[in-house]
Amino acid sequence: MRLLNASGCLDALTAPEVVRSLDAFVTKTITPLPREGNVPVRIAEVEGGMLNAIGLANPGIDRFCKEMLPRLAGIEVWASVGGFSTSDYAELCARLDDEDVAAIELNLSCPNVDEVTENVGETVAAARGATSKPLYAKLSPAVPDVAETARAAEAAGADGLSLVNTIRGLALDERTLRPVLARGAGGLSGPALRPIALAAVHACRGATNLPIVGMGGASTGRHVLELLAAGADDVALGTVLFSDPGAPGRIRAELEVELAALGLVDPDNAIGLAHVDDLSSLDSKSRVDTPGDPGKRLHTGLNVPG
Numbered sequence: 001m002r003l004l005n006a007s008g009c010l011d012a013l014t015a016p017e018v019v020r021s022l023d024a025f026v027t028k029t030i031t032p033l034p035r036e037g038n039v040p041v042r043i044a045e046v047e048g049g050m051l052n053a054i055g056l057a058n059p060g061i062d063r064f065c066k067e068m069l070p071r072l073a074g075i076e077v078w079a080s081v082g083g084f085s086t087s088d089y090a091e092l093c094a095r096l097d098d099e100d101v102a103a104i105e106l107n108l109s110c111p112n113v114d115e116v117t118e119n120v121g122e123t124v125a126a127a128r129g130a131t132s133k134p135l136y137a138k139l140s141p142a143v144p145d146v147a148e149t150a151r152a153a154e155a156a157g158a159d160g161l162s163l164v165n166t167i168r169g170l171a172l173d174e175r176t177l178r179p180v181l182a183r184g185a186g187g188l189s190g191p192a193l194r195p196i197a198l199a200a201v202h203a204c205r206g207a208t209n210l211p212i213v214g215m216g217g218a219s220t221g222r223h224v225l226e227l228l229a230a231g232a233d234d235v236a237l238g239t240v241l242f243s244d245p246g247a248p249g250r251i252r253a254e255l256e257v258e259l260a261a262l263g264l265v266d267p268d269n270a271i272g273l274a275h276v277d278d279l280s281s282l283d284s285k286s287r288v289d290t291p292g293d294p295g296k297r298l299h300t301g302l303n304v305p306g
């Protein structure tokens with residue numbers, strides 16, 4: 001298991017010490033051209049988390065490659081990219097193909113821009129044709145069937161899934177009853193997103209063989225453990241980083257305690273446990289073999305029927 005930041009939730013240049021506490025750094029979503037983003041107010045606290053409507057503010061791919069990437073030398077960088085057409089994604093991936101980025105995350109799911117990419121399969125296929133870098137498809141949980149969307153991404157050549165992006169929510173001003181965010185609705189992140197993220201990770205683990213970066217409301221070692229159990233291979237921290245930049249170290253320590261309580265030695269041994277019917281057969285190293293579909297990959301060594 002690797003611990004990453006969720007896109008848009010950490011500025012590597014102003015908080016390099018937080019980046020160093022992670023296994024890789026995921027950039028804010030980069031678009032072909034620079035974007036100012038939406039007008040303020042762009043962030044609001046709500047029960048169960050926060051709403052944001054940043055609107056993909058970013059310097060654009062040219063400045064990212066020329067000015068930001070060189071300053072991230074020595075860090076494993078995952079570049080998050082977003083656009084408004086399949087050709088935008090293809091252009092961004094082609095541009096990054098020769099750059100020093102370890103993976104590309106396709107943001108197919110931003111709730112804060114009006115233009116949307118309708119077809120995940122088409123977009124992933126266009127990106128796939130443009131780069132040989134590992135491609136992670138970041139999906140919204142607010143689709144009719146996230147497992148079906150994940151299968152479409154896999155069929156189109158994605159190497160992994162990032163689950164989940166925020167889900168649209170609205171906050172009204174206490175006094176005026178007008179929307180708090182200038183744009184109206186925004187993306188809900190934080191604790192309220194956690195069960196939704198767990199459900200999406202769980203569904204996609206059963207539906208594809210792709211590795212999954214799980215995220216959504218994780219702020220403790222227990223939360224990370226649950227994402228792993230649902231089927232995430234890696235975990236990203238988002239909203240928690242705004243209130244607790246020390247979260248990665250704290251969460252790793254908490255996770256170790258959680259794993260020890262289960263008699264597990266390595267976080268990878270917890271991956272997929274929610275899919276296993278009988279946990280009584282877990283030995284201390286969590287490596288037991290049960291009959292089942294050998295096609296399903298579980299780090300525990302357990303097989304689950306598809």
Ligand SMILES: Cc1cc2nc3c(=O)[nH]c(=O)nc-3n(C[C@H](O)[C@H](O)[C@H](O)COP(=O)(O)O)c2cc1C
Pocket residue numbers: 006007008009028029050052054056080107138164165166188189190191193215216217218236237238239240
């Ligand atoms: C302020 C803010 C900005 C974000 N910007 C992006 C972004 O640029 N691209 C993206 O794919 N996701 C973006 N996200 C979504 C996060 O990467 C993550 O998917 C989501 O917040 C769920 O995780 P969390 O509940 O741990 O925050 C943003 C989230 C927040 C709170």
